[in-house]
Amino acid sequence: MKKVLSVALALVMLFAVCVPAFASQTITQPGQTPVDVVTLTTDINGNPAANFTVTIPATVSIPWYGTTGGDSINWSYTSQLNIGEQLQISLDKTSGNLTNGTDNLPYTLSGDAADAAYVTTDEVESANCSTAIAVTGWDDVPVGAYTDTVTFTVEVV
């Protein structure tokens, strides 16, 4: 049994040595030989080539009583995905409270990624987006620094 296994393993090793030779073809007669030229979906280092970048601000500052014309979270994206893929950006909430201790300033989100998840329409796409943030109740709380966190989730679908 050991001898059979060792012979089998030696044959497997020999076939592995032969594999690179199969990657070419020899021509010994005149004529035309077509050869396929194919792009890979990985780069020269073997890393997946599909990529995207979603840029969101680290912080959004809202003046007391808000900005005339409204406040918003401005974000952008650029993508070059695999064929058939799209980028989906969503938020973890559509409303919340900016808090300072026990005091709250309620706010609502609307627009891009707030009303519904934002989904790109093409594998290769870039755009500037805006999610409006409307804060209310300014006169109901002491003036101060009120904060909350909005989480963006990006997925390739």
Add this chain to the structure above:
Amino acid sequence: MKKILAVALAVVMMFSVSVLAFAANPITQDTDQTETIDVYTVVDAADDTYTVTVPASVAIPWNNDGASSGTADYTVSCNLVAGSTLQVAAAANDGGVMNTDPVGDDTLTFALTGTTEAQSFSGYVTSQTVDLDATVSSFEGVAVGEYTGTMTYTVTYTAV
């Protein structure tokens, strides 16, 4: 009469025996003890042999930042009689256009770079490799995927 004929035939036979000796350079006790003989091969174009080795396929890695190439080198070995020639040429089919399968909205284009002109070979050549690449100059604005195009190697042999 019969005796005359017999003597004549004997003389003819003697001369025929001598013919072989007339065609050579005889070595005798009075000449040099060595003599040279020319030995040469007879060749024909039917003896010509050649092998051109080309890739089974050419793979080009994706590059989001610029151009990228795949190796399309070919190797020639030949043993041709004087006057016989071998020519190898390579060309991109359909202008190098590359499509997905099934065909989509995006395409890529490759071009041959390196030693793109046809190469001629003659005589005795051992594993001479010609440098050739298939190059895509830009992948910008194209969905990532397997795009396929075709190139053709053309081998032309001319016998002497």
